[in-house]
Amino acid sequence: QKEVEQxxxxxxxxxxxxxxxxxxxxxxxxxxxxxxxxYSGKSPELIMSIYSNGDKEDGRFTAQLNKASQxxxxxxxxxxxxxxxxYLCAVNSLTGQNFVFGPGTRLSVLP
Amino acid sequence: DAEITxxxxxxxxxxxxxxxxxxxxxxxxxxxxxxRQDLGHGLRLIHYSYGVQDTNKGEVxxxxxxxxxxxxxxxxxxxxxxxSQTSVYFCASSETSWGGTDTQYFGPGTRLTVL
Numbered sequence: 005q006k007e008v009e010q011x012x013x014x015x016x017x018x019x020x021x022x023x024x025x026x027x028x029x030x031x032x033x034x035x036x037x038x039x040x041x042x043y044s045g046k047s048p049e050l051i052m053s054i055y056s057n058g059d060k061e062d063g064r065f066t067a068q069l070n071k072a073s074q075x076x077x078x079x080x081x082x083x084x085x086x087x088x089x090x091y092l093c094a095v096n097s098l099t100g101q102n103f104v105f106g107p108g109t110r111l112s113v114l115p
Numbered sequence: 116d117a118e119i120t121x122x123x124x125x126x127x128x129x130x131x132x133x134x135x136x137x138x139x140x141x142x143x144x145x146x147x148x149x150x151r152q153d154l155g156h157g158l159r160l161i162h163y164s165y166g167v168q169d170t171n172k173g174e175v176x177x178x179x180x181x182x183x184x185x186x187x188x189x190x191x192x193x194x195x196x197x198x199s200q201t202s203v204y205f206c207a208s209s210e211t212s213w214g215g216t217d218t219q220y221f222g223p224g225t226r227l228t229v230l
Contacts, residue, residue: 038218047205047221048158092158094219103219105150107157 007031008095008106016112023080025109027093030074037069037076038094042108048092052078083113117142121206121222129230134193136225138206145211147189148219149173149181151202158205164189165211196229203227 007030017023025039036055040048054060054067054076066079076095080087093106119140128134138147149161160173162181170181178200180192193200203226207219 047224049221050218053218103160105158107155 008093008104010091010093010106010109012107013110014112015109016114017083019083019085019113019115021083021113023083023087023111023113025078025080025091025093025111027076027078027095027106028074029076029093029095029104031095031097031104032071032074033097034071034074034095036096037067038096038103039065039067039076039078040092040094042090042092044089051091080111083111085113085115087111088113119206119208119220119222121204121225123225124223125226127228127230128196130196130198132196134196134227136191136193136204136206136227138189138191138222139187140206140208140220140222141187142208142210142220143186144208144220145186146209146217146219147183148207148209149179149189149191150205150207151175151200152205152224153202161191161204162189193227196227198229201227201229 009028039052041051042048052067054069060067064081068077090108090110092108094103122137145166148163150158152158159175161179164170164183205224206222209217209219
């Protein structure tokens, strides 16, 4: 059974701080990794995708991947109240088109 | 602009009734997916399709069926609705490529209540 795990939170950070969201996965065949943001009552929307070990930066967001440790993280710099949402980690394998989603981490950025 | 739509957005039905949720995408994606989302369980895959006439069962397929007669649509049918099927349902689509790298794009969701 392929699994993706995340801390459910809530993770509370003050405005302007760095929020760090973590995700671990069990399938060593996993090749692509995604972070989605989901506001309450809305559908998931893609923030970042990462396929290679290391860091990938996009604006205030940085995704970090370590395949040896089966670990992927999302850093949000200069956190804003508008970043308050649930963040879903998704993992896909080399041969599959199907994602496995983690349960999500709820982030609360306090003004 | 390409998009993925779901209808209805909200549905209340009674136990035992057949219900069909519609999903329509204009991305021209080969792959389409149905998920349900419940508190404490995250997104769980119900059924998916890799193309016309192709359908596959996901993690929680019991009590649900799908059919794919064209590229754009993947309706989800609850054969005999049960209270345990009260949930938010999301449809998603993605393009096909080797490497499993394609992003899934989600519809707005359908909130289904079974009384």
